[in-house]
Amino acid sequence: MADDGAPVELKQALQRTHDWFEVNSGWAPPEVDELAEWLADDVSRAPDDCPVQPGGICPHGLASWDVVLRSLEG
Ligand SMILES: [Zn+2]
Structure with missing residues (x-):
């Protein structure tokens, strides 16, 4: 069992999110500035x-x- 430190639930959520991307359209990632604003709040x-x-x-x-986005950056 590989463990890179991320919680299992989060890894499962990421997998589910990538599956969701494949069957849904119309989504777009937030701009870098937008995400930074969210995180600041x-x-x-x-x-x-x-x-x-x-x-x-x-x-x-x-x-x-x-x-x-962090997972996509690798
Ligand atoms: Zn939801």
């Missing part, structure tokens, strides 16, 4: 537009944009 959004905590998971199981 200690809020964030999931790709389905749910308000979530930074680093959190929305009620539908999607990961917050800050988590998604």
Whole structure:
């Protein structure tokens, strides 16, 4: 069992989010400035537009944009 330090729920949420991207259109990642503003206010959004905590998971199981974008940066 590989463990890179990320909580299992978050990894599952990321997987679910990538699956969601494949079957949904019309989503767009926030601008860098926009995301920075959210995080400065200690809020964030999931790709389905749910308000979530930074680093959190929305009620539908999607990961917050800050988590998604960080994972895409590698
Ligand atoms: Zn949601």
